Amino acid sequence: MTRLIVAAGGGGDAVAAAMLHAALYGNEDQAVILTYAWDRLLIDPLPGPRRPADFTGLERLTPDVWSVPAQARPIAPAGSTLPRLAAELPATFALLDPHQGAAGLTGQLESLVNRVQPITIDLLDVGGDILAQGDEPTLKSPLADALTLAACCQLNEPVRLLVAGPGLDGELPPEAVTSTLGPVVRMLTAEDTAAISGVLEWHPSEATGLLAATARGVRGTCEIRDAGLPVLLTDESPAVHEVDLDDALSRNRLAQAIMSTADLDEAEAYSREVCGYSEIDYERNKALWLNEQQPTNLDPATIRRQLDQFEAEVRTRGVTHTTFRRITEALGLKGGQRDKLRQLLIASRPEQYEAPLWRIADEA
Template sequence: MNAFVFGLGGGGDVASTYIAMKYLYLKNISSIVGAVTWERYVEDPLPGPICKEDMKNAVVINDVITEVNQSSYAIRNGLTVIPQLVRYLKAMNIDKGYSICIKYGPKSIAEGIADLASRLNTNFIIGVDAGGDVLAKGCEETLGSPLIDFLMLASLVELENMGFNVLLATIGAGSDGELEQEYILKRISEIARNEGLIDIKGIDKDMERDLEIILSNVNTEASRIPFEAFKGLYGEIPIRNGTRKVKVSPISSIMFFLDPKKVAYTSPLYNIVKNSSSLEDANRKLNEVGIYTEYNFELDLYAKFGLNARNVDSEKILQIRSEGRRKLGGLKINC
């Protein structure tokens, strides 16, 4: 038996798929890796996801899925971008993986993944999130990247409704500096009371060497913190060029496996995006309730700095986010 395990939130979330895959290995289940290919602005200043039209040295499976290998790359407005998924393949010497394009709505994304699962002859799918923002409700003022996470959470629910065996895995509670660790743990407890906590797996010594190799190749802060916590890092540390702070403790190295439906049904954000027809539509719906998304931020940053967005200092980053939230008029959502 095998499973399709993918990084759910774009960027470096793919590094955390290794922990889920080791969890499955202990259950005699092999894994095929994938990721939502949406790189942070420091890697790819062009706003939005990387999709089939951007990829080179790759094989298009369908509109949503592109097969990539160790020599794959993307061209974005003339710039060469190496997705973190490709870096993961190189680090682990894996022949191929699968890029997920999320410019579509949840139903279309789920259909694309279902097509891949059929080709891979698997019924088991796990989406992996580093940081835990996928557990947000929408009222959290520090929430900065709800769009990708909730499009993919809604896609996992669609896949579950299709009959697939689906799990949502999250590690590094609060490790991306958006939601506090204690809040993430409280949300997991709420989901557990609704029979939504399926299993728990922490980093162990057997993973240490491979994780070091992965993290020396994959550019990520949120997925690095669980490893550093396992190695003894403790306390509050700055990330994202000092624009955020993260509480790090041994809890940061624990992965929680959850039922996507139980997560979705405890968050208003799921209901906002679940019937979206596209990424743009989902973003618009979130804006209507006063939520400033990572896509809004990238658009605003690019409009002001263009390809130089990769070099913008932390003060300007904070100003752009603050002004973007102000223009939306504040949160209009009940949690």
């Protein structure tokens, strides 16, 4: 039997989908995870999502949907975590292509459902920004989630919306979505994270990393992203809630607006109108800035000195943990240097590594 999980925002939501499948359904059923190839600029230097033509080695599942096997490769300069996920996780990863808007995504969903005949369909979002109304000042990336929500709401099959780790993406505080959250279907545990433990060692997703960390018992305040957003890690953070799909759509004004869109540019225009911006515009601007930056030499002594300064600064804000993505950007390094930085820090100060997060050292 097959279970279909739609990763609402792509990226780390696909990793969380693999963890949730193992936690909820065990290993008896086959997981098909439908997700964008939309990685942050740390992985993919090109703004926006990738389409099937940006890969070699894809396998056709339906006329509209391709799977991403382990041997697939993004065509340079594009990057993608999906082939490695396919190599390391026991799931079929199918590619969502939003370039034909919500209407195109709905067609892809319909064709995939007809092909694999899943016994359940879940739409998973880590953090809860899929419940955003669109005008929240902390909202950063509403478009990807709004597109999948709009598509799932038009599917003539029952879809269960799941929100894992409310607030962990730093986009909406937990209290902003509490009234919409339904019952807890799973309180994730350290045992549940075993399914993705290897992936967490290299995948840059912050929200899913925080979800796994809290499932393992980490508590405190974690600073994430380039903006240094503070995220509380509490006893409620590992919860997976069911949410009424229609309630989510009634809140999400962007999803309502893009229901009939036929291309990504049109959906982007609605995002600018409803939310005041497009996350792809942000990626375009940041990509231009990153291209102008020169790589910095990872001198261990210099890095340790800069890290000490960074930790002293964030301690004044009550921060107890951070992510390697945050450290990479705070130290002015390029995204491609994240893995080497991570290895350097863990090797030099292993006691501060609370996988997959970095614990801020106590004041000397």
